[in-house]
Every structure is written in C-alpha cells, then in structure tokens.
Amino acid sequence: MSPEAARAETPAERIGADDARRRLAHERDARLAQLTAIEGGAPPGTDALLTSQTAAIRRVLAEIEQAEARLDAGTYGTCARCAEPVPAERLEILPYARCCVGCQEHTG
Ligand SMILES: [Zn+2]
Numbered sequence: 001m002s003p004e005a006a007r008a009e010t011p012a013e014r015i016g017a018d019d020a021r022r023r024l025a026h027e028r029d030a031r032l033a034q035l036t037a038i039e040g041g042a043p044p045g046t047d048a049l050l051t052s053q054t055a056a057i058r059r060v061l062a063e064i065e066q067a068e069a070r071l072d073a074g075t076y077g078t079c080a081r082c083a084e085p086v087p088a089e090r091l092e093i094l095p096y097a098r099c100c101v102g103c104q105e106h107t108g
Helices: 011-015 017-041 048-073 088-093 101-107
Strands: none
Touching: 011 017, 011 088, 017 048, 017 088
C-alpha cells in the first residue's frame, strides 16, 4: 500500500485540471477559428443568420473564459446549481460545462 493511494483526491485532481486547461484552450482555438472564418467570409452586419452564429460562438468563448476562472479558483468541476461534482466524462465532452446534467436539463 503506497501512502498516495490512501490520500483523498482534490476536485482538481479528480477532473484533471491540466487536461481541462488543454481542452479549454483547444475549444477556444476552434471557436476563434470559426469566428475568423465567418467574419472573414461575409460583409459584417449584413446577414442576420451570421450575426446569430457569431453571437453563439462569442457566448461559448465567454463560457470558456469563465471555466478557466473556475479552474483558477478551484471550483471547476462543481455544479453551479446543486454544488455536486460534475462527472468527469461530462467535462471531457463539454469542458466548459457549468452544471451537472440534471441541472442543465432544468435550466435549458
Ligand atoms: Zn447540478
């Protein structure tokens, strides 16, 4: 038995904070590339659909920023509504998820 095995994991260890940071950085790069592609490919402000698309991407970028702030604060991986741990599998799919699946369904 190694002493490490008996030690309780911190939330940051449970979700893998370094992995989370990498996933968030990757998500941001992908969104920024999308933004560049959309805004570079059409005259600005002429297409309502494009405007709503870029607005959605900017919302995600803001979510990513907030997730990084939660990583810094040590609250990443904790549901913002019920304070239960967000499953690591959910964070792998949606690294900027704020809530667990149950709470997300209630907020829409
Ligand atoms: Zn929850």
